[in-house]
C-alpha cells in the first residue's frame with residue numbers, strides 16, 4: 001500500500017499544518033527566523049545539536065513573513081538588510 005508522504009510546514013497563522021509538498025525555506029521557531037535549507041549557520045547549529053527541535057519549514061518566503069519570522073542574516077543578507085531597514 002502506497003503511503004502518501006506529507007511534510008509539516010508552518011502556515012501564515014504561525015501554526016504547523018501537513019503539506020503534500022516539502023517547504024522551500026527552513027526556520028527556527030524560537031529565534032523566529034527563516035533561511036535557506038542549506039544555510040551554513042543553520043547546518044552548523046544542527047550539527048551541534050539543540051537546533052533540531054526548533055526547526056520549522058515554510059512553503060515560501062511570503063508565508064514566513066506573514067507568520068512573523070525574519071530573514072537569516074547569514075544566508076539571506078539582502079533580505080535581512082531590507083527587513084532591518086524597514087523597521
Ligand SMILES: [Zn+2]
Pocket residue numbers: 034035036039040041042072073074075076
Ligand atoms: Zn541562514
